[in-house]
Amino acid sequence: MANEDGGQDPEVTYYTLEEVQKRNSSKELWLVIHGRVYDITSFAEEHPGGEEVLFEQAGGDATESFEDVGHSVDAREMLRQYYIGDLHPVR
């Protein structure tokens, strides 16, 4: 996420929504949750909620649908292993 002063963290890779939107197939499946970008290509077929719902959100912001489901703490911790960077802050 952006620093307190609104600057960018040099340790973090930033992706624009445009870049994320290209990754919307079974070969490359990225999505955004709470401003963080996740590459869940390898996870889709293991998702307990099915891969279909993930394809519907592929390449976009899945925050609302992720929260609507009321995912468990375990599910939230799983996110960590698929994290690849942050969404580029919009200025």
Ligand code: HEM
């Ligand atoms: C990378 C992101 C996601 C991860 C790691 C994840 C993980 C999980 C896990 C571990 C479960 C089992 C129940 C639980 O522990 O809460 C689950 C269930 C489920 N997830 Fe996800 N999920 C992700 C994204 C999404 C998204 C974006 C949606 C909706 C569009 C979704 C919809 C569901 C549904 C419908 C269930 C089944 C609930 C049930 O039948 O009880 N998930 N997910």
